[in-house]
Amino acid sequence: MNINNKIETSLELKISDWELDFYSRPIIESNQKKRWELIICSTKNYKTKDIFFWNKKCPANEVNSVWLTKALNEAINEAKKQGWAKPSVVRFWRSSMKSIIKKSLEAISIEALVSRRTYDLFDRIAFLEKEVYPKEKGYVRGVLAPTFSSKLETSPQPLPEAVRGDALTVSEISIGELKSAENWPMEFGNIFPIQQDLNNNDLVPGLRLFSKDRSLALSAWFSCLEPIKLVICKNQLILEASEDDKWLVTDLPEKDAKILSAKFLNNKKNSFGYQFISIQSTPYIEKFAGFWILRDIELIS
DSSP: OHHHHHHHHHTOOBOOOEEEEEEEEEEEOTTSOEEEEEEEEEOOBTTBSSOOEEEEEEOGGGOSHHHHHHHHHHHHHHHHHTTBOOOSEEEEOOGGGHHHHHHHHHHTTOEEEEOSOOHHHHHHHHHIIIIIGGGSTTBOOSOSSOSSOGGGGSOOEEOOGGGSOSEEEEEEEEHHHHTTGGGSOEEEEEOOOOOTTSOTTOEEEEEEEEOTTTHHHHHHHHHTTOEEEEEEETTEEEEEETTTEEEEEEEOOHHHHHHHHHHHHHHHHHSTTEEEEEEESSTTOSOEEEEEEEEOOOOOO
């Protein structure tokens, strides 16, 4: 019996969602066509210490769901060789490629989730654009593959009244506290390992919501929201989420907005852009109905 248990343990695969981008890159190939490339990475979590990276060039005349489906199967097979299970969810945010990507993921029975909550993918593409592509023949400096559409310029919508809670406050927690989030009791949320080399005393800004009777319902709604980051626009605190959603959290006095904006900017420089959203029934209970780690990162061009 013990031998069988050891065999089962040795065959356990690492489990993670995937993040995907399928688009042109700042490289002109020898045929004078833009390079198209599929880039995949797994999402960091507390159960695995490493990340699966995979990319494949696509001929410009084969940018379609047939090619992508075949490439995804190749990626799944390679991941399995490296000890990874087939993902159940793949996040992507490139709206112009939505139809192709969704069709391909559906063909291999993987849930497609349109979301900008792809922080590890952003880091990967930023690395390629800074360290890899400029060294390749045919590199073109400038914008060949815009990150997001102009939809992001739309006006924010007020949070639905049912999920505004009883009270809210803009608060801060330390990097040291955030590093221990894995051990916090929570019903809903999405957390991930943060940079270990950051100063434990640096503060991370975030939003705390309280609802005595509806904290779980509030958290369930936020869980479907795919929250990305908090931003200050004029005197408004805005939550960006999902593909291109913007939600007005609250209006702020001008002085408070300036102070908070400065804190957000400082945090991006010193603490990797981390933010948080917490939902509790009261400020005094040591349990979260919901908790999310967010990141405000410099978007790739």
